[in-house]
Amino acid sequence: MIDIEKIEKRTVRSFYDDGLLEIAFGAFLLLLGGWLFAQAAAPEGSGLGAALSALFVLVIVSAGVVVGRVVRFLKQRITYPRTGYVAFKKKEPNPKRRAAAALAGGLIGASLAVLYGLSPSVRTMLPAVNGLLFAVVMLLMANKVGVLRFHVLAAASAVIGVGLAAAGAGDLKGVGLFYGLFGAAVIISGLAALVVYLKRSPRPAPGAAEGPDAH
Numbered sequence: 001m002i003d004i005e006k007i008e009k010r011t012v013r014s015f016y017d018d019g020l021l022e023i024a025f026g027a028f029l030l031l032l033g034g035w036l037f038a039q040a041a042a043p044e045g046s047g048l049g050a051a052l053s054a055l056f057v058l059v060i061v062s063a064g065v066v067v068g069r070v071v072r073f074l075k076q077r078i079t080y081p082r083t084g085y086v087a088f089k090k091k092e093p094n095p096k097r098r099a100a101a102a103l104a105g106g107l108i109g110a111s112l113a114v115l116y117g118l119s120p121s122v123r124t125m126l127p128a129v130n131g132l133l134f135a136v137v138m139l140l141m142a143n144k145v146g147v148l149r150f151h152v153l154a155a156a157s158a159v160i161g162v163g164l165a166a167a168g169a170g171d172l173k174g175v176g177l178f179y180g181l182f183g184a185a186v187i188i189s190g191l192a193a194l195v196v197y198l199k200r201s202p203r204p205a206p207g208a209a210e211g212p213d214a215h
Helices: 004-014 020-041 045-081 095-119 125-143 148-166 172-200
Strands: none
Touching: 004 125, 020 045, 020 172, 045 172, 125 148, 125 172, 148 172
């Protein structure tokens, strides 16, 4: 009997084989961490701090768009010529799913805002909160797509976040350090996956048939 669910999971997992998404996402986290750290290090009331705060959303949203385009560009140059292209069926927009995602994001943001508004001793726990949140996200992804290294990244996220909080790294600076360190871990994971992928999937010789397209 054909296990359709297993086939679909293996197909989705193949999207992460090359590690390119992790490399790009890790670079995004490094940018986010550096921005937050610089914002926290800027003198209070300075023009630099005000500029960093004002441009934060614009820069992060723009960086997210760039990450998606960079991943598509690299896959077209590196992945598709080796192992082909997988086109996933687009799901119909689900208003309930969007509302649930928006609600979850709002609750997380509100919770972090409340924590940040509390006493300094409570704010020092923000790196741990971020680390545990990312650990949960990585575990959910690992279970959904079956990528073993995502379990490792989940553990790394929790250890980095809790470790920074235990070391008294501070609130916003600690969060910036968390994103920087976790971003570096994600990049290393992606680079390791890319090296393995390139060894297992050499580029076809000129004139040879490329990887099969899967639609």
